[in-house]
Amino acid sequence: MEEVKLFGYWVSPFCRSVEIALNIKGIQYEYIEEDLTNKSPQLLQYNPVYKKIPVLLHNGKPIVESMVILEYIDETWKNNPILPEDPFEKARARFWANFVDQKCFPALWKTIWSTSEQYEQNKAEALERLKVLENELGGKRFFGGDSIGMVDIVANFIGFSFRTIQEALKLDVFTEDNFPKLWEWAENFANCSPVKKCLPPQDKLIANFPPAYMGKTLVSSFQSRLQLQFHPPAAAK
């Protein structure tokens, strides 16, 4: 009997990646929400090196680091593959998943926390990264082709959470005008059933963002910016 458990945090896009992959494969799993201000002894036992979520536990054996977990899931449950079979296409998919993880996510994250002085510069960097990503998407429905694959999964933050947070803060980074193809991708992505199953409601996301473990200063900074309806300076055209 397979026993699959996922230690996660409800707003983490890294945890979301794992959930989407498990849903694509139709795997039943037990989800355990971690309080990151008070990490459980189990989490510390299963991930002694980084002490972070997500942690996948399969028949008692832990796998950590979301990209490592995705590869493990794809190799263990062979239905509905999330990586191509051809080695070159697989390398390509890994490359772009890495790009999203290492370059896009941090750039977008920075725009959320920008002061008005920093915003334009951070926005410019984010726009550059999104442009590269949109070029890679090209005319495809998903990065994985006709169905979602590893790159789409890793980009879940762009596809859902970032747009929600951006809208609440009235930022203008990822817009339909700037990135029509990526926007359409995001719409299609958020509507896929393996994704829909694990998306938190938008109002819950905003009411509880950022997560408490990030510290009181950041939490109150965000909440006050929401109330002030932070308006970034008008962009020079």
Place this chain on the structure above:
Amino acid sequence: MNPVHKKIPVLIHNGKPVCESLIIVQYIDEVWHDKNPLLPSDPYQRAQARFWADFVDKKVYDCGRRIWATKGEEKEAAKKEFIGIMKKLEGELGNKPYFGGEDFGYVDVALIPFYCWFHAYENFGNFKTETECPKLVEWAKRCMQRESVSKSLADPHKVYEFIVSLKKKLGNE
């Protein structure tokens, strides 16, 4: 060939480019899968190997760089961190001849190239890896007996000289 990152290494196979070193290593392992596999066949063992190679990738270069590129307290902190990283890796190695077990594998491939940088780190940081992590250095010397490794790694003294000249260029003395 690498318009996105503009970096090396880039592997070009029949005209098609593959970028990012660990992605390239996995590609090589998959294309030429009949000979000397680098990753184990069991998915859980593969996940462990990927985890540790990723750990090396994330930690070693950056920390090593801070040893030679910084001064004073920052340098001391980087040195302590580096030794901590090596100790963790030594713990993972345990009593195995290689990270891959009996056979040289993926994690060995990820870590051994840094061995030729140790001399430089040790000089700038004023420590000896052999004193701190004797089993790890034993492992490194074992790897260096393999022709595939010894032929590929740079001379540690040349690496040290390279960093000295790099520091000069960066105005970092």
